[in-house]
């Protein structure tokens with residue numbers, strides 16, 4: 400790959416915050432992931448407070464959820480390792496936040512109660528008054544403060560998802576994974592969810608959101624960096640049913656950090672670029688763009 404300087408003309412790469420090292424996984428003798436490796440760096444754009452937003456983009460059934468569960472420490476790889484934080488310690492469950500596709504909420508607690516439960520695990524929140532104030536502020540910034548007294552069963556799918564993300568933030572997680580946040584949504588709803596994810600990633604400089612998705616349009620619209628997951632035979636590189644990361648696309652300083660990025664010519668060019676190469680996501684001779 401080219402040097403960091405060439406890749407990031409305006410942004411500064413700092414220390415790694417998430418590293419996957421040769422992650423492989425089989426289920427029942429069938430290999431799903433082979434040698435998945437990548438490093439996510441803390442990125443700073445001088446003069447701005449922005450977290451980062453990354454996507455892992457891959458075809459349905461490729462093994463995205465399997466990878467996400469391993470990256471979060473919810474599942475053990477057969478080989479390889481995952482390191483998190485600036486201290487690059489092996490991941491353990493609970494170290495990073497996860498919003499699964501159908502996020503489990505505490506159905507017997509109201510929305511505010513769900514927030515307070517998540518807040519109780521955050522050592523930075525001093526007392527219950529602190530927790531409640533933060534919880535209400537977050538519900539407000541996610542546009543669901545008027546739902547605070549409702550039980551999860553009374554919330555819409557989008558409201559549940561926002562509540563699940565707000566919970567991860569109040570729990571104090573800097574790194575949050577979202578599994579398929581756009582699945583089953585129409586275009587307008589996707590836009591809203593995408594904008595909310597961008598806003599969430601911009602809350603603090605430390606925040607890192609990693610979205611796992613098969614939606615090229617939203618991945619390109621919201622991400623700073625995309626990792627493409629493709630299917631390849633581990634020994635020959637030929638098409639197969641074993642997934643690994645086949646390319647990394649940097650959108651920083653091209654599309655991301657700009658308003659209305661989906662109206663930029665560069666946005667459509669990038670969609671075309673990936674779509675042209677999309678057969679390669681299924682393993683047809685995709686080469687690393689470097």
Ligand SMILES: Nc1ncnc2c1ncn2[C@@H]1O[C@H](COP(=O)(O)OP(=O)(O)OP(=O)(O)O)[C@@H](O)[C@H]1O
Pocket residue numbers: 426427431457458459460461462463464465466579613
């Ligand atoms: N616990 C498990 N036991 C056995 N096989 C599993 C298990 N979890 C996943 N698989 C298999 O691994 C493969 C990848 O599944 P995974 O859910 O990770 O894919 P995905 O890319 O997230 O799919 P989708 O696009 O449908 O969300 C599938 O063939 C699935 O059947």
Ligand SMILES: [Mg+2]
Pocket residue numbers: 463464465578579
């Ligand atoms: Mg999945």
